[in-house]
Amino acid sequence: MFSRRTFLKAALASNMLGIPLVKGMKLFSRDSESMLKELKTPSSPFDEDYWKMVRKQFYIRGGVYLNTGTAGSVPMYVMNAVFEKMIKREQFFEGFGWDWKKLKKDVADFIGINTDELVFTRNTTEGMNFVANGLDLKPGDEILTTTHEHVGGLCMWELKAKRYGCIIKRISLPAPPKEPADLLNPFNDAISRKTKVISICHVTFTTGLLFPVKEFSRLCRDKGVILVVDGAHPPGMLNVNIHDLGCDFYATSTHKWLCAPKGTGLLFIKEDMADRLWTTIASGGWDDLSLKAERFNRVGTRNDQLIYGLWKAVEFQNAIGKDRIEKRIRQLNRYLRENLIKIKGLQLKTPMRDDMNSGACSFSIDGFTHQEIGKALKEKGKIYYRLVAEYGYNWIRLSTHIYNSFEEIDLALEILNDLVKSR
Template identity: 40%
Template sequence: MLDNNSQEKEFWEKVRAEFLLDPQMTFFNTGTLGAMPRRVLERTVNHLRLTAEKIAEWDYYGPDWISGYQPWTEVREKAARLINCEVKELALTENATAGMNYLANGLELKAGDEVLGTDQEHPGGECGWKLAARRHGIIYHQLPLNKPIKSPEEVLETLLRAMGPKTRVIAIPHLITGSGAILPVREICAEARKRGIFTVIDGAQTVGHIKVDVRDLGCDAYYGSFHKWLCAPAGNGFLYLRKERAPEVWTTLASTQWDNQEDHGFRLSQRGTGNLSLLLGLDEALDFHFELGPERVYARIKQLGDYLRARLQEVPGIKIFTPLHPQMAAGITVYNIQGLTGNYLQDELWKRGRLRPRSMGEVYGVRQSTHIYNSLEEIDRTVEILKSLATGR
């Protein structure tokens, strides 16, 4: 559905109006933090204000003022529906890094056990395994992947060659934060399950961005963040554990429900006094996403990303690090121009057009995230500035 369809264009303009983004600036860094819709911000702030003004009304019988101790089944049900799991399989966490560390710390691994990952992990997706390697003597093997990855098959073949008798865990991203590559997780998990290998999938960049169906993927664990593409307040994440294997993961943060074997999601949601205002913001963000229609959101993000990658190929000296394979990319695109750096590109795009992608350093240029509050026209403006930079103008 292209923007030359007047109804479609009008729909996305109305969606953009739901956000408080300054119209004189263009935000292209959802891969770090999504912009909250007005209604999400208002629900969050209204509860913060209520807590500040009316805390004396709290009789301590109900759970209406803090999070961290109650099951919050209604919110978990919505999140579970989003990724297609049972509510008792889903824990609420602060972010993807927390969920990942619950797994690296909670799985019983011994010296010599192998965990397979890639050399393109986010620090939040790898450091828990590095800690376990130093502390317990496990082997954390990070397999090299191309950048850009050419096909799903090359990733699957790399993992298959590495799986061995000592492999206990495969821990990989669903969508690589540093390139935007979508990995063939379903096929990898199927091969791992044949071998009894526990699969851990990093979904920090996926929920609200691409379809996530943990049943279809066949993974044992999946963790992610809601503050990026779902546009919830920062401080909201999740951990999914397949019920058949959930008992294998020990509790990391222990409170009253630390040994709840009936609701593993509640057990792993324990973290002491939490900010209920943020959780209510998540609840509102989930409602907003479902009202827009998840499939429509994913299609729009994919359309914008594909359009950006197609137009980037008009820029002299461009190097695109995101796969051009149609199944392997959506709303994140990483690119550079020969002879330039990420910091330079980021700064020039801001100075010349008030466009804000994120620098990825000396080699990999910038990461441009295109979300539902972005437009084809904003991408066109980006490309025109890049053409000027590429030709020295």
């Protein structure tokens, strides 16, 4: 008789050997070191054969995934590492089994900060809440933000305002703006002696607009205002150096463009701001200011295997090279935008200027609802996209990442052209 114990042993063995759990999908399909070695192959950022090889490192099947702005696909190299550590951890013999000091240094280096400024979070929302909850603000203090903030970068300020009597001022932005001054000048004009915080996105979720964070940092320093940046998108998409940006706080979701496991994120707390921030979660060392940002890592038991996976995602992208990744993403999105604007009645909401765009862009088409456009993309090409319905914008957002191709973009363009011609 085939007992339950025999069945479980067979199932575990099949998983470890790479036998499909689901038809067409394996967990341990390749040796991790060979994957990393292949990624380090020297090539031009525009070598299509190289990017076809990169695509094979991901599990994406059965559709065209143009929604990395919501969540990225975790590569096999990272999945292998996470599952290995999860299994070893549950054996209770291995402990953590990795060098935390090196992990923190590698992750901090990847985004251009010091290790004592690094906090591991679950996502951007959690990081932004740590900042808003921790700042001492009084009734009447002003927070300036925009009409393009994600709820994860806005609601914590709304809570702060309702609880402590702060005032939120939301500045309306054009879509698309023509130049960086269109973003900077309205904030400069809105700052008053009551303004304590400016909170902006580095890249907006609505349109993929790239904010001039350096210029905002200079403005905030000159005016004595704290700059908080929702950086959910850039790490893993752009070659980001947070110290170079000059902001005070920067929160990101590494499950997006960095393609780390879901439930991982990072928060940067500038060294001279650490003692101005109350901890949201109090545990051992919560009031020890010598710990700097480490105070915010004291949150109790968590799934550290996911953080290990974040480390491996950094290794994966470093093997390809951050510059090579950014050039590829921009190449694909530029091709997409240049062809979108050729479609009759299409209104591009993202700037064409490279210093103002990123790996995501949004659009509408005259005479069609966003639901109609989305339905055509999904039904005709199994294309995954993002509806930007927030604030009544009703746009479609498409994201291009290293696992996408020109052929996939051409399919989306063909469907959109056919949709317009159908009327």
